[in-house]
Each structure stands twice: as structure tokens, then as C-alpha cells.
Amino acid sequence: MVKNIKDFASRHDFIEWLKKVLSEKGVKIKKRLSQTFLIDLNELKYIATTIKNEAVNTPCIIEIGAGIGNLSIFLALENSDKVVVSIEIDKQFTDFLKELQDDFPNIDFIIGDAKLILNSIRDCNAVVGNLPYHITSQLLVTIAKGNADIALVTVQKEVAERIISKPGSRNYGKLTVFLQHLFHVKYLKTISLNKFYPKPEVHSAVVILKRKRVYDDFSKLFENVVKCLFSFRRKVISKALTKCLDGNVVEYFNGLKEVWGKRVYQLSVEELEKIVYTLAKQKS
Secondary structure, three states, X not given: OHHHHHHOOOHHHHHHXXXXXXXXXXXXXXXXXXXXXXXXXXXXXXXXXXXXXXXXXXXXXXXXXXXXXXHHHHHHHHOOOOEEXXXXXXXXXXXXXXXXXXXXXXXEEEEOOHHHHHHHOOOOOEEEEEOOHHHHHHHHHHHHOOXXXXXXXEEEHHHHHHHOOOOOXXXXXXXXXXXXXXXXXXXXXXXXXXXXXXXXXXXXEEEEEEEOOOOOHHHHHHHHHHHHHHHHOOOEHHHHHHHHOOOOOHHHHHHHHHHOOOEHHHOOHHHHHHHHHXXXXXXX
16 A cells, blocks of 8 residues: 555645545544655655665664655665654654565665664664654754764755854854855755645755765864854853853964954854864863
């Protein structure tokens, strides 16, 4: 039954089928879990083929938020040489996913919280999924701290714009800097809210994150310093550092005097890395 998702002629047919099956199984869509399903077949295929082309050297792909298996099917079909490990937090979708697993031997489902499970799955260095809106930032940070070399995720359009933003812009913040420290981040495409059911209030976007460094002790220090600095985002960096590092520490940073006139939100990721690197040397 579920396997026929790929054969629907239109979004309208897909929605009508979805409403019918959800009703038959007594499944209630939970707004508090940001449950919404991508029901445009072209967009589902786009995501599945994109991760196929990008995640060549991995035996498996992790999907966050399996739901009814709408994306899981396309991932399994387009990546038949890989195992698709799909995580779903809501137990009411278990029957859907068991049926799907019977039809697609390369799909393995886990019922649980992706924030807790994701980084315990070894040998899977690719992540894909339509991230729940209410925990998007938390999941992006979890991905960043984990094993994934590549992540292809659908997020709110405003979140996508934030994580690709440039220094000095309104959207530039601690999440932007943290992700760009660890990944090359690229905005791939916008997906209209009309392509989801139930229809969300905002448009979504597909972004790709390609690992450029692992999350290590330096990145942990970088994360903590940046978190503090951006709580003083409009202060000049020398003053923000003094507040964050409990004292007058400007003398430690003689080689970086070119940044002292800049405010925190104007600093590039590279400039912030130099500051934290200098701090790390002082601590060693």
C-alpha cells in the first residue's frame, strides 16, 4: 500500500490518499511535533537523487523524520546500493513503516528521538530529512557535532537564509558562524508551502552542508566563545571579549589589531577562528 506513493499522478491524488489512510489508521497529525509531509513527487525525487549524487562513498544514509515514509521510498529507490536508516519519533507511524520495510529491504526504521540517536549510528556519514520546524536549530547542531560528512536538509526558508548569511547582515548569528565553521553551506532551492500537507505557514528550502572540519576540542571552544560573543553582537570585539573572558585580555591578541574596530556581527568566520585560536594558545 505505502509503496504506491511513487506512482501517484498528482499532488491532489496523493493528498486524498493520505487523508484516507491517516483516517483509517486513526493517525492524528501533531502540530506540536511540526508534522507536515512533502507531497510533491518531483521534489521528493530531487532530494533523493541529490543525496545519491553527493553521498557516493557511504554504505548508508540516515533520514530524520520518516513519517509515512514518503521520502523514505524515494531514498530507497534512488539509493538501492545503500541502507536507508530512517528515524521517527512518533510511534503512531509504526504500522506505516513496518509495511514499508516489508516492501523495501534496504530500509531500516528506528522509532526514537533523532537528537539522541543520530550520532550513535556508525558508518553513516550522510544525513537527509525534512527537519521539524520546532527543533530545526537543535538538529542542525546535533548533525554538526556528529559523524556526517554531508547533510541535505529541508528547513524553513528563513533558517536557510540565516545559515548562509554573510558577516554584517541582520541574519548573521551564532548558528550561522558555528555551521560555517564546520561546513561549506549552500542554499539549493526553495520549496513552496503548497507542496506540503498539512500546509505550513512558511516556505521551506533545501540546503546542503559539506563537512570541512570535524567537531573537536577547538570547535568546542569556538562554539562556547562565539555563543558568548554573539550575546554582545553589536559591541566592539575588544569589549565583547573582555566581558566573555572575565577581564582585560586585549594584550593577548596583539596580532589581531585589525579587527578591534569591528563589532562582533561584522567578523567573518575566519576572523573569529583566529581569535579563538589565539585564545587556545594562551590556554595551552
